[in-house]
Amino acid sequence: QQQVKQSPQSLIVQKGGISIINCAYENTAFDYFPWYQQFPGKGPALLIAIRPDVSEKKEGRFTISFNKSAKQFSLHIMDSQPGDSATYFCAAQRPGTYKYIFGTGTRLKVLA
Amino acid sequence: EPEVTQTPSHQVTQMGQEVILRCVPISNHLYFYWYRQILGQKVEFLVSFYNNEISEKSEIFDDQFSVERPDGSNFTLKIRSTKLEDSAMYFCASSEEQIQYFGAGTRLSVL
Numbered sequence: 634q635q636q637v638k639q640s641p642q643s644l645i646v647q648k649g650g651i652s653i654i655n656c657a658y659e660n661t662a663f664d665y666f667p668w669y670q671q672f673p674g675k676g677p678a679l680l681i682a683i684r685p686d687v688s689e690k691k692e693g694r695f696t697i698s699f700n701k702s703a704k705q706f707s708l709h710i711m712d713s714q715p716g717d718s719a720t721y722f723c724a725a726q727r728p729g730t731y732k733y734i735f736g737t738g739t740r741l742k743v744l745a
Numbered sequence: 746e747p748e749v750t751q752t753p754s755h756q757v758t759q760m761g762q763e764v765i766l767r768c769v770p771i772s773n774h775l776y777f778y779w780y781r782q783i784l785g786q787k788v789e790f791l792v793s794f795y796n797n798e799i800s801e802k803s804e805i806f807d808d809q810f811s812v813e814r815p816d817g818s819n820f821t822l823k824i825r826s827t828k829l830e831d832s833a834m835y836f837c838a839s840s841e842e843q844i845q846y847f848g849a850g851t852r853l854s855v856l
Contacts (some may be wrong), residue, residue: 635816665843676749676836677788722788726843731776731793731801733845738787 637725639736646743652710654739656723659704663725667687667709667733668697673719680721681708713743747771749848751837756853757854758827766822766851768837777820778838778845779812781805788836794820 638657646652653730656666665684669677683697683706690697697707710717720740725734750769754843758764770777780789794812811823820839824831832855838845 634782667844674849675847676751676838678847679844682844688842731778731795731840732790732803733780733788735780735788 635734637723637734637736638639639723639739641739642737643740644742646710646713646741648713648715648743648745650713650743652708652717652741652743654708654715654721654723654741655705656707656725657703657705658725660725660727661704662727664674664728665726666697666699666706667724667726668695669722669724669735671722671738677722710741713741715743715745717741718743746773747846748809749837749839749846751848751851754849755852755854757856760776760829760855761826764824764827764853765807766824766835766837766853768820768822768839768848769818770837770839771841771846772818772821774839774841774846776800776840776842777812777814778840778844779822780836780847781833782836782840782850791822791835824853829855831855 667682667735668680670680681692685701694711699706720738723736752767777794782788792806793800810826834850836850837848
């Protein structure tokens with residue numbers, strides 16, 4: 634019930650294409666869903682986050698789509714660039730708790 | 746831009762030895778965390794710390810682990826007697842409220 638399942642494990646996209654990473658959860662108590670981006674040798678950095686009262690949130694080329702009934706959320710990277718090549722983690726958090734539950738990560742490679 | 750700083754970047758130790766991993770959280774943050782990431786696996790929560798006490802811990806955080814805020818700026822993770830399976834990247838994070846900011850991590854190698 635505490636798991637967040639993330640797919641795919643790795644993704645290769647052509648420059649200018651759309652990258653889509655999916656996450657699914659079981660615990661309906663989760664109320665905060667951040668996405669983190671991690672470059673090699675660096676810590677995870679917050680990219681964008683959403684709450685379940687919103688179905689979509691967009692920041693620049695990054696969009697989170699949220700489907701509360703399906704208990705799924707996804708990250709879309711529009712016009713993917715080689716500089717987007719990194720590992721992406723989705724996460725979830727319950728109210729009243731401090732910890733993030735992370736997905737297993739997706740290694741994205743954008744080809745020039 | 747303020748950031749979470751972790752030292753050392755890489756720590757090599759012998760099995761059974763004690764290690765202390767150090768973190769300087771962002772200065773106005775009140776919540777502090779340790780996570781670990783075994784190579785190729787997901788980031789796992791270890792412990793959260795608020796108001797000078799542990800607020801939450803995972804099943805990974807057993808009696809071999811302890812955390813401390815020895816002064817107004819540092820936040821440390823101590824592993825008393827390291828095991829081979831403690832080899833991982835350890836991330837410190839801090840938050841003012843919900844958004845957690847992560848350091849670059851300390852890679853712990855237990856030989």
